[in-house]
Amino acid sequence: MQKSIEVEYWVVDQDGALTNPGSLTEYSEFVEEEFVYPLLELKTPPCETYSALRSTFVEQLADLLSKADELGKVLVPLGTPINSESIELRTTDRSRIQKHVLGDNFAYAKYCAGTHLHFEKRNVTDQLNVLTSLDPALALLNSSPYFRGDRVANGARAYIYRKKCYEYFPLHGQLWDYVNTVGQWERQLDRLFDSFKEASMKEGVSENDIEASFSPQDIVWTPVRLRGEMPTVEWRAPDTSLPSQILRVAEEIGAIMEQLHHTEVRIEGDTGNVTDERITIPEFDTVLTYVEEAIHDGTESAELSAYLERMGFDVQAYEPLTQKIDGRDYVSLDEARKIRLQYGERLKRDVDELTQS
Template sequence: MQKSIEAEYWVVDQDGELTGPGELTEYSENVEEEFVRPLLELKTPPCETFSALRSTFLELLDELLDKADELDKVLVPLGTPINSGPIELRPSERSRIQKRVLGDNFAYAKHCAGTHLHFEKRNVTDQLNVLASLDPALALLNSSPYFRGETVANGARAYIYRKKCYEYFPLHGQLWDYVNTVGQWERQLDRLFDSFKAASMNEGVSETNIDASFSPQDIVWTPVRLRDEMPTVEWRAPDTSLPSQILRLAEDVGTIMEHLHHAEVRIEGDTGEVTADRITIPEFDAVLTYVEEAIHEGVESPALSSYLERMGFDVGEYDPLTRNIDGRDYVSPDEAREIRLRYGDRLRRDVDNLIT
């Protein structure tokens, strides 16, 4: 099964101040600008095996870090920038429309950096449902508890993105319930596209501009999405983090995705379990409870950690960066710059350790 990784990283200068990527997004088709100026995204091509995905991701990231060194820039693997001044939005009609519709809440999205895992479409209904049930595994990569310097949750990115940015449009940015068919998923997309179009037109956006910038396939920013590229099912739940952590999660989730093609998928109870011949996912309300624990408590929650262990994750092998950063009620901008530089250095050392 083909799979790929997309990882977003903050770009800072030698003082830890957020800055634009400049030439970092010009040398390779695998590196792209994001919708805010100090963020870039590294994208691997589809890979058939995990070994190929691992080597490709590390080679691309190592090259990107070398380019950053040449430009006196540093990449930072944190889910939020901790604390910073205003974050500049890159001009685009798509972003302009979102800002008109979401209002001030759209600003929350400017503080979020995540990891996206893509898996080749096969048993798509089972893939959608199982990935939804794995949403609580976001806790394994929680990498910042801070938003604008203040502690908000163990996973600040997930909290501000889901609870704040899409507070008034929950189905556009929060986890969806299980589906019985792919057609049910696609009909939901059509309804949400129509509702977003209506909201946009109420804010004075022309129908022509909406149709030019959005489609039913890209109208949602949910933790699980269907994508036309490759084509894939995309899992967008976790923060960005160190590559050792991203690769561990990619392998664990990929193993479950491979397994579901040979196992019965059943929705039952509130515990969940992956066995040799069956994947039992909890009722959706139970998943939402685990998600809340993942966002607010992270892997420090015994109930969440037990759930993730039953679903096939060795929780003890993960080291969420939030653990190491947390502890202060408030982080000043100067302290945030120091933290960003510290974790930029950790990113470089992590890649070196993985390559050698």
């Protein structure tokens, strides 16, 4: 089964201040600008095996870090920039329309850097439902508890993205319930496209502009999505983090994605577990409870950790960066710059260790 990784990184200068990637996004087709200036995205090509994915991701990231060094820039693997001056948005038709519809809440998205895992479409209904049940695994990569200096949650990015940015359009940015068929998922997309178009037109956006920038396939920013590329089922819930941690979660979720093709998937009860014979996912309301624990408490929640262990994750093997950074109610701008530089160095060491191993 083909799989790929997309990761967003903050770009800072030698003083830790957020900065433009500049030519960092020009040297490779696998490095792209993001919708805000101090953010870039690294994408692996589709890989058939986990081993190939690991080596490709590490090689790409090592090369990107080398290019950043040459330009005097540092990449930072944190879900939010901790605290920063105002972040500038790249002006595109898509972002302009989103700002019209979401209003001031759209600004929350400017402070979010995440990890996206793609898995080749096979048993798509089961893939959608199982990835939905695994959404609480976002806690394994929580990498910032701060938004604009204030301590908001164990996973600040997931909190502000889901609770604030899409507060008034929850189905466009929050976790969806299980589905019985792919058709049910696609009909939901059609309805949300229509509702987004209606809301946009009420804000003075022309129907032609909306249809030129959006389609039912890309109208949502939910934690689980169907994508036309490859084509894939995408899990986009977790923060950006250290590559060793991203690769670990990619391997463990990938193993579950492989298993569901030759075993029964059942929705039942409030426990959930993965065995050789069956994947049992809990009722959706139970998943939502675990998601709340993942956002607010992270792996410090004993109940959440036990659930993730039952679902196939080695929770003790993870070291969420948020646990290292947490501990105060407020982080100043100067302190945030120091933290960004500290974790930029941590990223380089992590890549060096992966390269040597």
